[in-house]
Amino acid sequence: xxxxxxxxxxxxxSPSSNGPRDDDPDDPDDLFAEATEEVSLDSPERQPILSxxxxxxxxxxxxxxxxxxxxxxxxxxxxxxxxxxxxNAYMVYKVMTKTSLSIFSRDEVCVKRRFSDFLGLHSKLASxxxxxxxxVPPAPEKSIVGMTKVKVGKEDLSSVEFVEKRRSxxxxxxxxxxxxxxxxxxPDVLQFLESSxxxxxxxxxxxxxxxxxxxxxxxxDAVNKMTIKMNESDAWFEEKQQQFExxxxxxxxLHASVESLVxxxxxxxxxxxxxxxxxxxxxxxxxxxxxxxxxSQLAEVEEKIDQLHQDQSYADFYLISELxxxxxxxxxxxKGVFDQRMKAWAKWQDAQVMLQRKREAEAxxxxxxxxxxxxxxxxxxxxxxxxxxxxxxxxxxxxKNIRREVGRFEKDRVKDFRVVIMKYLESLVHTQQQLIKYWxxxxxxxxxxx
Amino acid sequence: MEVSSAEAALSVSASSIRxxxxxxxxxxxxxxxxxxxxxxxxGVCVFRIYEDFDWLQQSLFSQENLPGLQGIIFPxxxxxxxxSQSNTQTKALKQLGFLALGQDWQSYCxxxxxxxxxxxxxxxxxxxxxxxxxxxxSESPGKQRGRKGIFNRLSQAVEEMRKESHKDVxxxxxxxxxxxxxxAALSKVATEKLLDVVMTEQKLALACGHFATSxxxxxxxxxxxxxxxxxxxxxxxxxxxxxxxxxEKVASNDLSTLGLGLDLExxxxxxxxxxxxxxxxxxIELETVKKGxxxxxxxxxxxxxxxxxxxxxxxxxxxxxxxxxxLNTAKEFAELYSQHLEACRNMYSE
Numbered sequence: 156x157x158x159x160x161x162x163x164x165x166x167x168x169s170p171s172s173n174g175p176r177d178d179d180p181d182d183p184d185d186l187f188a189e190a191t192e193e194v195s196l197d198s199p200e201r202q203p204i205l206s207x208x209x210x211x212x213x214x215x216x217x218x219x220x221x222x223x224x225x226x227x228x229x230x231x232x233x234x235x236x237x238x239x240x241x242x243n244a245y246m247v248y249k250v251m252t253k254t255s256l257s258i259f260s261r262d263e264v265c266v267k268r269r270f271s272d273f274l275g276l277h278s279k280l281a282s283x284x285x286x287x288x289x290x291v292p293p294a295p296e297k298s299i300v301g302m303t304k305v306k307v308g309k310e311d312l313s314s315v316e317f318v319e320k321r322r323s324x325x326x327x328x329x330x331x332x333x334x335x336x337x338x339x340x341x342p343d344v345l346q347f348l349e350s351s352x353x354x355x356x357x358x359x360x361x362x363x364x365x366x367x368x369x370x371x372x373x374x375x376d377a378v379n380k381m382t383i384k385m386n387e388s389d390a391w392f393e394e395k396q397q398q399f400e401x402x403x404x405x406x407x408x409l410h411a412s413v414e415s416l417v418x419x420x421x422x423x424x425x426x427x428x429x430x431x432x433x434x435x436x437x438x439x440x441x442x443x444x445x446x447x448x449x450x451s452q453l454a455e456v457e458e459k460i461d462q463l464h465q466d467q468s469y470a471d472f473y474l475i476s477e478l479x480x481x482x483x484x485x486x487x488x489x490k491g492v493f494d495q496r497m498k499a500w501a502k503w504q505d506a507q508v509m510l511q512r513k514r515e516a517e518a519x520x521x522x523x524x525x526x527x528x529x530x531x532x533x534x535x536x537x538x539x540x541x542x543x544x545x546x547x548x549x550x551x552x553x554x555k556n557i558r559r560e561v562g563r564f565e566k567d568r569v570k571d572f573r574v575v576i577m578k579y580l581e582s583l584v585h586t587q588q589q590l591i592k593y594w595x596x597x598x599x600x601x602x603x604x605x
Numbered sequence: 606m607e608v609s610s611a612e613a614a615l616s617v618s619a620s621s622i623r624x625x626x627x628x629x630x631x632x633x634x635x636x637x638x639x640x641x642x643x644x645x646x647x648g649v650c651v652f653r654i655y656e657d658f659d660w661l662q663q664s665l666f667s668q669e670n671l672p673g674l675q676g677i678i679f680p681x682x683x684x685x686x687x688x689s690q691s692n693t694q695t696k697a698l699k700q701l702g703f704l705a706l707g708q709d710w711q712s713y714c715x716x717x718x719x720x721x722x723x724x725x726x727x728x729x730x731x732x733x734x735x736x737x738x739x740x741x742x743s744e745s746p747g748k749q750r751g752r753k754g755i756f757n758r759l760s761q762a763v764e765e766m767r768k769e770s771h772k773d774v775x776x777x778x779x780x781x782x783x784x785x786x787x788x789a790a791l792s793k794v795a796t797e798k799l800l801d802v803v804m805t806e807q808k809l810a811l812a813c814g815h816f817a818t819s820x821x822x823x824x825x826x827x828x829x830x831x832x833x834x835x836x837x838x839x840x841x842x843x844x845x846x847x848x849x850x851x852x853e854k855v856a857s858n859d860l861s862t863l864g865l866g867l868d869l870e871x872x873x874x875x876x877x878x879x880x881x882x883x884x885x886x887x888x889i890e891l892e893t894v895k896k897g898x899x900x901x902x903x904x905x906x907x908x909x910x911x912x913x914x915x916x917x918x919x920x921x922x923x924x925x926x927x928x929x930x931x932l933n934t935a936k937e938f939a940e941l942y943s944q945h946l947e948a949c950r951n952m953y954s955e
Contacts, residue, residue: 398827405823412816419812423805430798437791442784443917449924565830572837573953580844580946587939594932601928604921605914 220252220333220348222326224318246270246318248325252348258340264349270297272353273325279343280332286499288492288556290564291338292331293484295324323473327481334567385497389554395561396493403486410479417471424464431457445604452600456593463586470582478575482568489564496553503546510539615737617642617649619725622740624718625650627710629688634710636717640740649741655685657739658717660746664735665724675887676905677730678880678912680723681872683716702871703800703864707857715865771885781909782881789874796867803864806856813849817842840952844945851938858930866923873916880908 224246251265277294284291329348333339347353387393431454438450517532621641628635639650662682668674683704687697697705704713721740724730739746773779820842824835884905 394827398825398831401825405819409816409819409823412812412819415812416809416816419805419809423802423809426798426801426805430795430802433791433795433798437788437795440784440787440791443913446917446920449921453924562830565834569830569833569837572834572841573949576837576841576844577946577949577953579841580942580949583844583848583942584939584946587935587942590935591932591939594928594935598925598928598932601921601924604924605917 219254220250220326220329222322222329223249223251224322246321248322250329250348256339258345259349261349266348266351268347268353270295270321270325272347273328275353276332276343276347277328280338280341283341283343284337285488285491286495286553288495288553288560289335289337290485290488290492290560292328292335293488295321295328296484320477323477327477331481331485335563385500391558392493392496392554396490399486399489399493403483403490406479406483406486410476410483413471413476413479417468417476420464420468420471424461424468427457427461427464431455431461443605449600449604452597456597459593460590463589467582467586470579474575474579474582478571482571485564489561492553492557492560496550496557499546499550499553503543503550506539506542506546510536510543513539615643615725615731615740617725617737617740619722619731622718622721622725624714624721627714629710632688634686634688636714638721638740651740651743651745653739653745657745658682658720659685661724661735661739665730665733668733671729673729673905673908675883676880676908677727678873678877678908679730680720680727681869681876682720683713683872686710686713698800702796703803703860703868706800706803706864707860712860712865715861716869719865719869771889773885773888777906777909778881778884782885785874785877785881789871789878792867792871792874796864796871799859799864799867803856803859806852806859810849810852810856813845813852817845817849820845840945840949844942847938847941847945851934854934854938855931858927858934862923862927862930866920866927869923870916870920873912877909877912 247267247269249265250268251263252259253263255262274294277291280291332344333348338344434450434457435454438447438454441447441450513532513536517529517536520529520532523529617640621639623639624636625639626637628637633654636653637650638653639648641648659682662679665679684700686701686704688710694705701713704716706712724736725740730736735746773782820838823838825831826835
């Protein structure tokens with residue numbers, strides 16, 4: 156399957172400015188292009204709703220971008236959906252960044268961005284840094300269907316749920332990007348977080364034709380990997396690559412497991428609500444007053460428990476499932492940099508071959524008495540010697556970068572999973588404490604019958 | 606054969622009746638029934654199969670010369686369980702509902718036990734000799750099978766359609782019929798919905814189990830980073846395993862109390878329906894013969910009233926039991942999750 160970056164940049168290369176209307180249709184693969192709303196910059200500003208996350212007061216954080224949907228008013232959404240021209244509608248997200256870093260002009264900044272802006276940012280970063288061996292966090296998926304394509308069941312995917320999934324994914328994407336020490340300082344990142352208007356990227360060098368080509372080639376390379384038989388002198392790389400292959404398989408399995416969990420919990424919520432209704436009806440028909448009352452209370456308890464199931468389901472999904480999904484996607488990026496190293500090696504080898512040819516050509520010309528051609532051949536030899544040296548330097552540099560990046564990745568991985576376990580446990584504890592409250596309230600009602 | 610004397614009462618205590626064991630031999634389930642003798646500290650234990658229960662029920666139905674027999678709401682006997690391998694869980698669920706769930710026929714045994722206790726506690730039925738012999742004779746009643754009482758179900762089904770709309774002369778009974786029809790339907794639905802909930806809880810437990818196992822497989826010791834990550838995965842595996850046990854417990858609680866209670870309520874409503882139907886049949890019969898309807902009234906109002914107070918009491922006990930079990934489970938797991946959280950906080954604060 157083709158690496159994330161190649162897919163993205165091939166389709167969406169111009170993050171447009173956030174003007175009122177766009178002439179070019181939004182991402183052709185964006186399944187919800189028609190379901191999104193158009194919002195102009197004149198819309199009244201809403202209170203930014205901060206999502207769950209480490210509050211700056213508790214964790215010393217030097218930068219924390221937050222993503223929120225720009226306009227949550229349901230009435231406004233309905234109104235806009237009916238009056239706007241479906242094809243050109245799009246969702247706007249508010250990105251609020253709190254920071255103490257001096258490279259930012261203010262310590263609190265808020266900007267509006269579209270989904271395609273995020274994709275644009277990612278493709279710029281990928282084209283700048285991947286070939287140097289940096290693990291660039293992948294942009295969020297466009298598709299709303301889970302990776303394992305698990306059927307979501309009877310529940311229909313309302314746009315509210317989709318928007319929340321996407322909002323959360325965009326936020327996690329930004330948090331990962333700014334956690335990377337090199338990416339944080341990148342001017343494109345700074346501009347993304349700070350500028351009130353993002354310029355159209357058509358003329359910037361960052362998205363040069365070469366950059367796009369590099370990304371597109373990666374897809375082909377993944378298929379042609381077999382033809383690059385690298386003489387691996389460093390066992391570390393071979394071992395690591397194998398480890399990442401294994402990890403990929405394991406994480407995908409885990410992800411499938413947890414999607415099953417999420418699915419069943421949603422089913423439980425539906426069944427609990429249904430039972431609550433039937434208990435309520437039973438209570439209404441019951442003559443015996445105290446029993447009737449108890450049955451109605453039972454129905455209420457079950458309704459509350461249903462809500463708990465829904466909340467816990469969100470925790471299952473947003474904490475565990477999305478974490479696993481993010482890591483499967485990250486590993487794709489990791490594999491990408493290993494590929495880049497192989498390409499760098501191949502380029503170096505090719506340069507050596509070419510140098511050899513030029514030397515042979517020059518040797519032949521020694522006896523042909525064509526002074527002009529001889530001079531040219533000598534020049535070419537010098538040129539290719541330079542390329543060989545550069546190729547070797549590039550290869551060593553990318554190898555060094557990858558070692559460092561992998562070390563950082565592995566530390567972050569442990570940290571991320573630890574944080575998630577604790578948050579998950581907190582949600583489990585909370586659910587049980589709520590249950591205790593509900594049961595303690597119901598017990599006297601049951602005892603009061605007859 | 607026996608003369609039912611006023612003295613003939615049960616020789617064991619109704620509340621002491623227990624089904625202590627069940628064994629399965631191919632298709633046949635054998636139940637061990639224990640009870641305590643009145644006026645002595647001796648206990649009795651007998652072994653019975655389902656056909657013996659059926660024989661008992663038929664014997665109760667077909668008691669001769671017992672006044673008011675037709676007006677009795679008979680404790681409902683659960684359907685026969687078919688434990689053969691070819692019987693899938695779906696079939697079993699359709700047939701037995703809640704009673705098909707639970708390990709080792711626990712729920713089914715509980716329902717049978719309840720049936721015996723209800724029969725033994727019934728002021729009229731407890732005097733039936735068949736009950737006493739069922740409970741204390743070491744030999745099973747065995748030979749007398751196939752004797753159907755006055756309630757042949759097949760003919761009943763055919764008649765039902767004709768007689769359903771026949772109104773009762775007594776408002777009290779007509780109201781009771783209406784309420785019963787309503788409640789029977791609603792309690793059946795509630796039972797089915799709760800069954801759905803319990804099935805999903807069990808599916809969730811299974812999904813957690815798989816997830817926990819997958820996490821366990823993520824262990825590898827390649828290097829320091831891998832070891833640290835493995836520890837995290839194992840921790841999460843423990844937590845998910847706890848969630849698994851949590852769901853199992855919750856499902857089992859639902860099953861053994863509320864599930865059983867609703868199932869019983871549902872079957873009791875059916876039993877009342879049958880009694881009221883017999884009354885209707887009797888009414889039609891009497892009206893045809895143009896005899897007075899005085900006899901039909903009898904003293905059945907008390908039967909209905911007793912039925913309701915008993916039913917409410919049974920439900921009350923099940924509801925209390927359910928609530929207490931779930932409350933304890935919630936407390937147990939709140940404690941467990943808190944311990945895990947505390948352990949994580951200590952481990953990860955470096």
